[in-house]
Amino acid sequence: MNEIEIFLSSLEERFGIQRECFHKYHLFSRSNDIWCVTKEASDVEFKHVIRRGIRIARVFPHSVRPTTNAIQIFGHLVSKxxxxxxxxxxxxxxxxxxxxxxxxxxxxxxxxxxxxxxxxxxxxxxxxxxxxxxxxxxxxxxxxxxxxxxxxxx
The missing domain is CATH 3.10.450.720 (Nuclear Transport Factor 2; Chain: A,)
Structure with missing residues (x-):
């Protein structure tokens, strides 16, 4: 299972956030971090862009920790x-x-x-x-x- 699948499964299992909530976003991983960007922004070519999107989680060997940004954006979906x-x-x-x-x-x-x-x-x-x-x-x-x-x- 890749890091994005681990992240989505963890959010669903731990917090009750359904993976379907992320279908309209482009998720990608980099160095144990999960990043989120709108699909529209991910399709645009920018010159001199250092980073695209926001970091929404860090994947550890035994757990996944959502970031403060992620929780403040998606927290209304938490049911557990x-x-x-x-x-x-x-x-x-x-x-x-x-x-x-x-x-x-x-x-x-x-x-x-x-x-x-x-x-x-x-x-x-x-x-x-x-x-x-x-x-x-x-x-x-x-x-x-x-x-x-x-x-x-x-």
Whole structure:
């Protein structure tokens, strides 16, 4: 099975995201990473293009980790292994911290999608009652109160 098939199978099995959702995109792999681009953009020849599309997952020997970008774009399709965080936990998660959680029945250890008010925040690594944020350092918000309050008001 190639990396793209591993990715699609993993998304379906772990998060309930159907592979058909990706039929309108061109997926390709490069160095254990899965990239996604619209079919229209993949057909155009660009001069001086370094990279096309966005990285949506990294394939490891025993698991697949979707990127924060992928989850924020496709998170609304997640039907399994997700957690809804409260405001305090959301602040910690966005700051890259480990959060104490109460996993619901059916949620298993491994990568899960964290939500706040039904908005997909990103991926976390769940082990027991600990959720380790996988939000990239460059995207972390050390004082996420403004973001949380903005989301509540809108």
């Amino acid at each position: 292994n997700s957690l809804e965080l409260d405001e305090k936990a959301t602040r910690l998660f966005l700051a890259g911290k480990t959060v104490d959680v109460k996993p619901l029945a059916g949620i298993t250890d491994g990568f899960v999608v964290a939500f706040y008010k039904h908005y997909a925040l990103g991926v976390g690594l769940l082990k027991g009652s600990k959720l380790k944020s996988q939000v990239p350092r460059s995207r972390r918000v050390l004082d996420s109160k403004e973001i949380v309050n903005h989301r509540i008001e809108n």
